[in-house]
Amino acid sequence: MLDKEFLRLKDIIEDHILDFLPEVDHKSITLYDAMKYSLKANGKRVRPVLLLAACNFSGGNERLALPYACAIEYIHTYSLIHDDLPAMDNDDLRRGIPTNHKVFGEAIAILAGDGLLTSAFEAMNKDMLLYFDNIDKLKSRIKAVYEISKGSGCRGMIAGQIADIEAEGKQCSTEMLDYIHLNKTSALISSAVKAGAHLGGADKDMLHDLDEYAENLGLAFQICDDILDIEGKEEDMGKKIGADKEKNKSTYPSLYGLENSKLRVKELTSNAIAVMEPYYDNAEFFVNIAEELAVRIK
Structure with missing residues (x-):
């Protein structure tokens, strides 16, 4: 069962997920419909929730961080739309509903992903325009946008x-597998946490701890998904199960086996929890999320 604070923050994201999309001319309403279709699907909202939680933890105001939280969900959703395309993973199901290209066609799906990516940066930059008279708050927002840009780009998710x-169909080294997971999944999770920390005004030590926590959590999150692609249920996952094996992808279970992969998840979640334990009750949210992740694969 998800942490109550997670669910509270998730509800806030759900209520405002469309608020920061730009107005679209009716002549291109199909673009908006396709973007909205994937955004409103039943996503876990892990990244925007972590951003808001890190902002709160660092002493900030979650409401002022909403443009950045929604922006990172726009980026994540764009990546899923493009991942599902025939030229990439060629999936028919995402978040429990037909993938974007199955509903709107490949060309519209590509443009919907492009629209979400650019809308994310429009939303964040529009917010920054409000702080030209407050240099400290403007700097914190610039740092947040930089973290999100880096985590979603060619030094992060895309890499x-x-x-x-x-690596598909090849013998993958342990070093390369870690590289794939740390960038493909962990980078954007880390960016969400660091962006929230900047927005909340975290000091250097707190920022370091949150970064270490997020890297461990992000890697555990991807390994957990690798495991659930074998042992999970389609109705719970919201997507086709067994796709990794079908595509001969390099995963932790394929390289290390299921049991060793589960042990690695437990190790990483323990590392994440240990980083946050010195903050005691203030870090309860982050500890609970890590524990919940490990429970998913029991």
Whole structure:
């Protein structure tokens, strides 16, 4: 069962997920419909929730961080739309509903992903325009946007996706597998936490701890998904099960086996929890999320 605070923050994201999309001319309403279709699907909202939680933890105001939280969900959703395309993973189901290209066609799906990516940066930059008279708050927002840009780009998520594609059907080294997972999944999770920390005004030590926590959590999250692709249920996952084996992808279970992969998840979640334990009750949310992750694969 998800942490109550997680569910509270998730509800806030759900209520405002469309608020930061730009107005779209009716002549291109299909673009908006396709973007909205994937955004409103039943996503876990892990990244935006972590951003809001990190902002709160660092002493900030979650409401002021909403443009950045929704922006990171726009980026994540764009990546899923593109991942599902025939040229990439060629999936028919995402978040329990037909993938974007199955409903709108490949060309519209590509443009919907493009629209979400650019809308994310429009939303964040629009918010920054409000703080030209407050240099400290403007700097914190610039740092947040930089973290999100880095985590979603060619030094983060996209780098991991490229490596993942090129590793299909090949014998993958342990070093390369870690590289794939740390970039493909962990980078954007880390960016969410660090962006929230910047927005909340975290000091250097707190930022370091949150970064270490997020890296462990992000890697555990991807390994957990690798495991659930074998042992999970389609109705719970919201997508086809067994796709990794079908595509001969490099995963932790394929390289290390299921039991060793489960042990690695437990190790990583323990590391994440240990980083946050010195903050005692203030870090309860982050500890609960890590514990919940480990429970998913029991």
